[in-house]
Amino acid sequence: DLANLVNEAALQAARKNRRTVSMAEFEEAKDKVMMGAERRSMVMTDEEKKLTAYHEAG
Known part of the structure; x- marks a missing residue:
């Protein structure tokens, strides 16, 4: 929600x-x-990268 977003932005700053x-x-x-x-x-x-690439390629 908006309050959470504003609070998180303030924490980042x-x-x-x-x-x-x-x-x-x-x-x-x-x-x-x-x-x-x-x-x-x-x-x-x-x-793992190879298997993921095969999976993503379909």
């Missing part, structure tokens, strides 16, 4: 030590709210 919330923070917040938190630990092996 605070993490960057900014006193104001810019459109960039709102974009980041929108992505996080809609798609979930970014996961950086998902490392795929070459075999």
Whole structure:
């Protein structure tokens, strides 16, 4: 919801030590709210990449 989006944008700005919330923070917040938190630990092996490519190709 809108309140969650605004709060997340404010948190993003605070993490960057900014006193104001810019459109960039709102974009980041929108992505996080809609798609979930970014996961950086998902490392795929070459075999997994190949299987995923076959699957996506149909």
